Every structure is written in structure tokens, then in C-alpha cells.
Amino acid sequence: MARSSRPALNPDRVLSAAVALADERGIESLTMRRLAHELGVVPMALYKHVAHREALLDGMIEIVFGEIEPPAIGGDWKAALRRRAVSTREALTRHPWAVGLMEGRTEHGPANLRLHDAVLGCLRAAGFSVEMAVHAYSVQDAYIYGFALQQRDMSPESAADFADVAQRQMVEYQAVLADYPHLVEVVGGYVAESGYDYAAEFLFGLDLILDGLDRLRLDG
Amino acid sequence: MARSSRPALNPDRVLSAAVALADERGIESLTMRRLAHELGVVPMALYKHVAHREALLDGMIEIVFGEIEPPAIGGDWKAALRRRAVSTREALTRHPWAVGLMEGRTEHGPANLRLHDAVLGCLRAAGFSVEMAVHAYSVQDAYIYGFALQQRDMSPESAADFADVAQRQMVEYQAVLADYPHLVEVVGGYVAESGYDYAAEFLFGLDLILDGLDRLRLDG
DNA sequence: CACTCTAGGTGTACGGCGTACACTTGTCAA
């Protein structure tokens, strides 16, 4: 029954088509109907391969987790965790739709569990107490996902819309700009000139956190 | 035309009803139709007071920003920013639906702008260079919103579902648990016993970051 | 070989969503 010309569907093909569609068109464009259309198939055909939309998202998230490089356990913990953080930000930059979906899943796939385990193992091997490992994990992940969240929300559309938005708000801007002098100085001045390098900005906060953790490593 | 018994609709009443509904039933339950029903009105009536659903969300976000205590400029900067961070987390705990919506808006209300301006002003008054103020802002907000994101996603539903999920996954757990020894030690051991205090956990990372910034204050 | 079983693709239909558009109706200014 496979339409002879088409390569035949399976869960993996559905999943990667879904990831590709979300990457290219945004998560709000990922509907079962559009995904089916993309695969040259009728919407209901998808349900032979994924239970429902939510399960589709679970699988997509697991793909993203699979792209994150787990830290080595037992070596230079700071370098390992730094690489893992950078790797996570890169994955979330490739797949911005994943931010805000990854943390909340009730289904934890093996890639997810493997990564969590490796980070905790890395921290324990570095000499962090169990209690401190929890703290360290918490602060790192909050920062990483929070940064990715900010980047997603400020990043491309806002940059594209910038001229439009700026123009539309210019009239009221002129009126109220005096109320926000520091915003003017920092955003209107510095950022407008020097720009905003996400990768560099990310490393600033990351190193601040890792250095802070290093100092506390043997206290907990 | 106001249905004589009802207090008459206006944008503020619509907005606070929307916030209340999202708080109580979750953002996915906030549909124009349900909100209208809640207000004893037909769905289309809402459109006399808000342009569309997206504008409704803009207004709701502005309410949340209004609940965040802006830092005082010129006093003890660390204490002021600490309070602001705590105040932000509290607002996002009251309104979990706001996480992930606040950063991305293209419409910036006065409460939003005022808060941003105050934080930047506080940093500048503390002696941070413009460049360092950007870094400092970035790392703080990434952490704050990231923490709120994690809290939202782990927090109440997952806690409620915990028994269910644990039970359902127990059978495969037994099989694969050996693959994740550190997860077992930290989550199965420490966390299961000592629990997880969000407020305390938040302060750990927050103070780590603020102390780190203090050290860098005059370098940039 | 004939036969059944079944995995995978189809078509139809339902209830819910946001909202465009045309309408009624209560209020008040002139």
C-alpha cells in the first residue's frame, strides 16, 4: 500500500521531517496537516507512526537532546561542562522551538537521561558534594535555558521587525524617551553601535558561573 | 446595551479576567471563547475591548511586569538587584504562563520599559561600565527567566503526576537504572529525601552571580 | 497455489479554535 513512488513512512522519517519543518517555518507552523502534506501523505497517515501530536514533540525533543555533547567524567570538569553548555546553546540555536519544551516533558528519553547523568557524574567526580552538585546543576541549566530563551525571543524576527517597530513607535518614543535615560544610554547608544554578540555574551555569564562554582567546590 | 445586571465590560476587566483565568486553569485554557463565557458575554464582545488574542497577551504581560518591584537607583545595588530578582521570580511563580511570553513581545509597555531602565540605572550607578552593564543584565535575566522556566516545567503537574509516572516507568527503570548511576545517587537519593526548595535554590544561584558581578564591577 | 491477516494509507466527520462581518440595541448630544 505504500504509494509505490514514495520511500515509505516510518517514525524516524516523520520525526526528522517534523524537526526540519519546525526549524524552517517555526513551531507554530508544525501542524499535523502540514507535516503530512510535506511528507506527501494524508494527515491521518501520521497516526500510524506517532500516537498524537504530543508524542511527536517528545520524539523531536529527544532528537535535540541527542545533539548535545555530554561532558566527559573525570577530566577537566570546568572545560567539560563549558563545552556541554556551549553545545547545548548551539543545539537550541539550531532548534529554537525546543526551548521551553525540553524541560517540561514527562517522557524522558535515553538521550535526555544520559546527558543528565553525565553532567551529575562530572560534578561528583570534580569533588562537588551531592548537595552542591544539585545547586551547580540548577544554576547552570537555568542560565543556559534562560539565555536560549532570550536569544530565541529577541533574535531573528525582532531583528527583522526592528525597522518597522522602531518606525511605528518613534512618535511615542520621542515623547517618552526622556523617561528612560538609561535605556537610551545603553540600548540606544552602546548596543546600537557595538551590536550584540550572542556567543560572546553567553560565554561571559557562563564563565562567571563556572568560576563561582569552582570557588565553592569543596565547601558544600 | 450593557446587560443591565452586569457591571459593564472594559479593557481592564477583560485583562484581569484573562490573567485570573490563566493563573487558575493554565494558559492553554485561556481561549477567547472561554474568557467571554467567564465574563458572561458572547465571544465576539471581547473584540470591542482588545484587538485580538495577541494584544490580549500583550496586556496580560504588562500586568505581570507591573507586579515586579524595580530596583532603587543609587543605594546598595546588590541588595536592590537581589530584591528585584526575587520579586521577578515571585511574579513568575504567581503567573507561570508568563514565562516565555515576556521576553518575546514586540510591544513594550511602560511597566516593562520602566523596569529595564531601573535595572540598567542601578547597574550604572553602581559603577558598571556601559559594556559591563549589558553583560550584567544579560546574565541576571537569563538566570532569572531560566530558573522560572525550570520551575514552571517541573513544578506542580510533574509533582502531581509523579506517582503515576514513576509507577508507569518503574518496570523499565529497573532495567536501565544501572545505566544512570549518578542520576540514581542524586535524584533517587538526595533529592527524594531532602526535597527541593525552589526559593532557596534560586538564591544560591542568584548570589553566586551577584558576587561574581561584584568582583568584576570595576574591571569593564 | 489460494487464503487470510495485517500494517499502512485513505476519507469523512466532529468539536474547538480565532475572528471577519453584518446586525441590534441602549445612551446621550444636539
Added chain:
DNA sequence: TTGACAAGTGTACGCCGTACACCTAGAGTG
């Protein structure tokens, strides 16, 4: 008294996820 206008209504459209019944090509079995 009138007539304009703001606020609420009713209907309808095109999306969405997905339940359910159906078809059909090919693999497995006697």
C-alpha cells in the same frame, strides 16, 4: 425627537487535532 455611536450579538469561515470506518498491497501459512 432624532440620529450617531459604543457595546453586545449571531452567523459563518477556515483552520486545528484526531476518532472511526474503510481499503488494499503484500507477506505468511496451509
